[in-house]
Structure formats: C-alpha cells, structure tokens
Amino acid sequence: MEVLISEIAEQVGRSVTLKGWVHNKRQSSKKLLFLQLRDGSGTIQGVVALNEIGEAGFDAAAAATLECSCEVDGLVRADNRAPSGFELTVTGFRLVGPSPDDYPLQPRGKGEEAHGADFLLNHRHLWLRTPRQRAIMRLRDRTVFHLRGFFDSRGFTLIDSPILTANACEGTSTLFEVDYFGRPAYLSQSGQLYVEPACQALRKVYCFGPSFRAEKSFTRKHLTEFWMLEPEVAFQTQDGNLELQEAMLKYVVEKVLDNDAGLIADIHDKRGLDFAADEESAEEVLARLERARDEAFVRLTYDEALEVLKKNGEPLEWGDDFGAPHESALVRDFDVPVFVERWPAQAKAFYMEPDPADERYVLCDDLIATAGYGELIGGSIRIHDIELLKRRIDEHKLDLADFQWYLDVRRYGSVPHGGFGLGLERLVQWLGGVRHIREVIPFPRTIKRLDP
RNA sequence: UCCUCGGUAGCUCAAUGGUAGAGCAAUCGGCUGUUAACCGAUUGGUUGCUGGUUCGAGUCCGGCCCGAGGAGCCA
Numbered sequence: 015m016e017v018l019i020s021e022i023a024e025q026v027g028r029s030v031t032l033k034g035w036v037h038n039k040r041q042s043s044k045k046l047l048f049l050q051l052r053d054g055s056g057t058i059q060g061v062v063a064l065n066e067i068g069e070a071g072f073d074a075a076a077a078a079t080l081e082c083s084c085e086v087d088g089l090v091r092a093d094n095r096a097p098s099g100f101e102l103t104v105t106g107f108r109l110v111g112p113s114p115d116d117y118p119l120q121p122r123g124k125g126e127e128a129h130g131a132d133f134l135l136n137h138r139h140l141w142l143r144t145p146r147q148r149a150i151m152r153l154r155d156r157t158v159f160h161l162r163g164f165f166d167s168r169g170f171t172l173i174d175s176p177i178l179t180a181n182a183c184e185g186t187s188t189l190f191e192v193d194y195f196g197r198p199a200y201l202s203q204s205g206q207l208y209v210e211p212a213c214q215a216l217r218k219v220y221c222f223g224p225s226f227r228a229e230k231s232f233t234r235k236h237l238t239e240f241w242m243l244e245p246e247v248a249f250q251t252q253d254g255n256l257e258l259q260e261a262m263l264k265y266v267v268e269k270v271l272d273n274d275a276g277l278i279a280d281i282h283d284k285r286g287l288d289f290a291a292d293e294e295s296a297e298e299v300l301a302r303l304e305r306a307r308d309e310a311f312v313r314l315t316y317d318e319a320l321e322v323l324k325k326n327g328e329p330l331e332w333g334d335d336f337g338a339p340h341e342s343a344l345v346r347d348f349d350v351p352v353f354v355e356r357w358p359a360q361a362k363a364f365y366m367e368p369d370p371a372d373e374r375y376v377l378c379d380d381l382i383a384t385a386g387y388g389e390l391i392g393g394s395i396r397i398h399d400i401e402l403l404k405r406r407i408d409e410h411k412l413d414l415a416d417f418q419w420y421l422d423v424r425r426y427g428s429v430p431h432g433g434f435g436l437g438l439e440r441l442v443q444w445l446g447g448v449r450h451i452r453e454v455i456p457f458p459r460t461i462k463r464l465d466p
Numbered sequence: 467u468c469c470u471c472g473g474u475a476g477c478u479c480a481a482u483g484g485u486a487g488a489g490c491a492a493u494c495g496g497c498u499g500u501u502a503a504c505c506g507a508u509u510g511g512u513u514g515c516u517g518g519u520u521c522g523a524g525u526c527c528g529g530c531c532c533g534a535g536g537a538g539c540c541a
Contacts, residue, residue, distance in 0.1 A: 038502085042498085044496090044498090046499070059500085080491090095499065095500090115492055116495075118476065120476095128478065128490075129477060133477070141490085203540095204541095227541085230467070231537095234535075236541085237540085391541075435512095
C-alpha cells in the first residue's frame with residue numbers, strides 16, 4: 015500500500031510503498047546500507063540489508079545517488095535507534111528518476127560552512143528540498159491559513175485588489191512601470207486604495223496579495239516583491255484598529271504554538287543548510303512567542319517613544335521618523351511587540367486622519383516586533399472629510415485628477431474608516447526566528463535577483 | 467544612491483611579494499546499525515576581469531564586474 019511518511023506511525027508492522035527522493039545515503043558495507051528518504055511529508059530512514067532484499071535489490075539501492083527519485087517497498091518498524099522513532103526495512107527499490115553525481119547541494123554541512131547565501135539563492139529551486147526550507151515553507155503556509163482563519167472568524171470578506179494600477183499615487187520612484195497597451199501602468203505597492211471603497215460595501219474587508227517596491231534597498235528585511243495583508247474596516251476607531259492588530263497577532267501566535275511548534279524546531283535544527291548562523295534557538299523563539307501570546311503588547315505614543323529613545327541614547331527631534339537604530343533602541347526595553355501611535359502629521363502619509371485631541375498628530379500606528387525583526391505593521395485611520403483630503407493632496411503636491419474615484423468614497427456616504435498593512439514575510443520571520451527574509455518566500459525577488 | 471567587507475577546486479575557506487593547500491562533495495576500495503557515519507585512496511585550479519609596479523603578484527596599485535551587509539526608504 016502506498017503511504018506518506020507523515021502517516022507512517024499508523025503503519026507499524028505493515029508492508030508499504032513510499033514514493034520520494036533519496037536525501038542521503040550511508041553505506042556501511044557490501045551487505046548493509048542506509049537511505050535517508052524524503053517524500054515531501056517527512057523523512058524516514060530505510061535500512062537496506064542484503065539478506066532482506068536480495069542481491070538485485072541491494073545493488074539497485076546501492077546505485078542510488080543524492081536526490082534521485084524512487085519507489086521503495088518496505089516493512090515499517092518502530093525503532094528507538096531512529097530519530098523519528100520509525101524505520102523502514104527495505105524489501106524493494108525502484109529508480110524513478112536518476113540524479114547525476116554533480117548534484118550541487120551537499121546533504122549536510124558543518125553548520126553554515128557548507129554553502130553561502132549567494133550559492134544557495136542561485137540554487138533556490140533545489141535548496142527548497144532541504145528540511146529547513148520545507149519547514150519554513152510549511153510555516154508560511156500555516157501562517158496564511160491562520161490569518162485567514164482569524165479574519166473569517168471576525169466576519170471579514172477577502173477582496174482581491176488589482177496588481178496593475180493606473181496611478182502612481184505616492185510618487186513613481188518606488189514603483190515598477192509596465193507598458194499597458196501603450197500607456198504606463200504600475201505594479202501595485204498597496205491595496206489600500208481599493209479596500210477603502212470595498213469596506214463601504216462590505217463593512218469589514220481585507221486584501222492579500224503581492225506588493226511591489228522598486229526601492230533599491232538591499233538588506234535582510236527587504237524584498238522588491240513581498241506579500242501584504244491589508245484589512246480595512248468601516249466605522250473603525252484608533253483603539254479599535256490597535257485591538258484588531260493585537261488580536262490578529264495573538265491569534266496567529268497561539269495557533270502556531272498549538273499546532274506548528276514542531277516546524278520551529280525543524281527550522282532551527284543545527285544540521286540544516288543555513289547561512290543565518292547567529293539565529294535564536296527554537297527554545298528562544300518559542301519563549302518569545304509565548305510572551306507575545308500571554309502579555310499585552312506595549313502601547314506608546316510617538317511622544318512617549320521619543321522619551322524612551324532619549325533615555326536609551328538615541329535622541330530624535332520632534333517630527334522625525336524613526337530609523338532602524340531607533341527601532342532597536344526603542345524595543346530594547348520590552349519583550350513583547352511595541353505599538354507606536356499618534357505620530358506627527360509631517361512624518362506620515364497624506365491620507366491619515368488628524369488626532370481630534372491635537373491636530374499636529376495623526377491617528378496611526380507602527381507595530382515594531384521583538385528580537386530585531388523590525389516593523390511588522392503600519393496602520394491608520396483615514397481622512398473621511400472630502401475637503402480636508404483635497405487639502406492634504408494639494409499640500410503633498412499630488413495631482414487631484416488622479417484621485418477622483420478615491421474622493422468619491424468621501425463624497426457619497428463617507429464614514430470614518432481605517433486599517434493597516436501586515437508584511438507576511440516579516441511576520442513569518444518573527445514567528446519562525448528566521449533571520450533572513452529571503453528564506454521565507456519561495457522565490458525571493460531582490461534588486462539583484464530575478465532568477466530563479 | 468552612499469558606506470563597509472568580500473571574490474582562490476563543485477562547496478566552505480587557508481596561503482610574510484618566493485613551488486596554490488585543507489575540510490566537505492564526487493569517484494574507487496573497506497566495514498552488518500549508520501544518524502552531519504567512519505577509515506584509506508583518487509580526481510579536481512586561466513586565484514572575478516583588465517591594466518600596471520616588480521627578477522617574481524592569489525598577495526601591492528588603478529579601473530571595471532559581481533556578491534554580502536548596513537544606511538536611507540519601507541512591510
């Protein structure tokens with residue numbers, strides 16, 4: 015019977031067939047060898063003994079090379095010598111697809127010595143086969159699943175925003191331009207302009223899709239193509255917006271801790287091919303997530319954050335935006351994520367609602383993650399007064415003609431509304447303790463890398 | 467765009483201006499319980515490109531190319 019390795023515990027004592035790949039081979043003699051088999055659901059060790067499989071079968075298994083694909087028959091045994099607790103006594107081996115002896119990735123390495131970042135990224139199509147990358151891809155999938163579960167449970171509707179857009183609303187410098195039947199179009203850098211009208215139709219909505227930034231940044235936390243989830247809620251308040259952000263993250267963290275903690279252990283297995291040498295341990299990641307699940311997030315106003323920065327030796331002028339050094343200085347004192355809300359209007363985007371308590375500020379927030387993973391979320395209440403919005407568009411030297419339909423949202427039954435943008439990759443980094451953003455997306459796009 | 471560091475075997479890295487090396491991978495041999503197996507042997511090089519200094523350059527100097535990480539900007 016054909017089974018998956020993930021189901022092998024139910025098959026003890028039975029003869030089964032596995033279809034997969036040879037991850038590694040250790041030959042002990044002309045009579046005994048070990049195959050590390052993986053099938054996408056897990057890995058198991060196959061024990062190939064001459065007296066169990068016969069000469070022809072042994073020779074076939076002995077000819078297996080790294081990453082060749084195969085069908086393997088065998089008897090499932092519980093065995094405490096195996097890391098997973100189960101082994102397969104191999105009784106048949108059939109090659110499906112050979113793998114020449116120039117397979118570029120080594121099945122193991124002495125920590126980060128085996129391969130470097132550039133080499134691994136050039137072989138991303140093969141790198142994905144390794145256990146660490148499998149665990150990261152699974153964690154990404156589970157994160158999206160849990161996010162969708164959260165918004166579903168709160169009555170949100172998924173609204174897909176377009177990727178091709180006509181307007182360069184916040185300036186063209188960070189946008190990718192494409193030729194759209196002879197006129198310029200741009201790859202979307204945010205779905206916000208589209209979920210704003212949608213929330214007036216469906217009350218609570220979110221979009222989730224790729225975002226594109228042509229910024230020439232080259233760091234561990236930037237991609238030119240990344241996935242962003244952007245909720246937008248009609249009749250939203252500043253406190254309601256923060257509550258939604260915190261509840262969303264606590265929900266995802268709790269689900270990951272309950273269901274997917276094993277993936278975090280796999281990600282931090284020291285045997286993994288990995289160029290992020292100085293990462294947290296799995297225990298540190300789990301402890302950090304437990305705190306984020308159990309303790310209230312820190313909430314600071316911009317002015318309070320300035321005081322913390324002054325105390326930590328990174329003073330800023332009122333009105334200045336935070337740089338990366340300020341972010342780390344700010345979260346140094348806290349071991350849960352930190353909201354910084356109510357920023358000076360001059361540091362933020364044109365569409366943000368003024369704080370009624372003091373109009374020098376706007377109703378907005380950034381959420382800064384623990385452990386150096388940076389900004390996970392940026393959110394705000396949007397201006398719903400059409401005259402104020404026109405004034406702001408003008409002040410920011412933007413073209414009113416580009417915003418006619420956006421202004422319609424304020425013209426007909428305008429309501430206070432707001433939302434935020436969550437960077438999926440940064441969330442997966444933070445959840446998994448993955449130091450480099452290029453590992454948490456299957457095929458990363460950066461300024462220097464379009465292939466594979 | 468700016469700053470810093472780097473480019474030597476398939477990979478990860480060594481090599482006072484003086485004969486280009488190791489570990490891993492691969493190949494061959496050995497071993498009936500290996501867990502990143504181990505032991506022995508073999509193969510493997512236009513030292514990123516280019517011009518210069520020098521008796522002699524992987525090493526020093528100029529230019530270029532490529533990569534990494536940080537700044538800025540952001541998610």
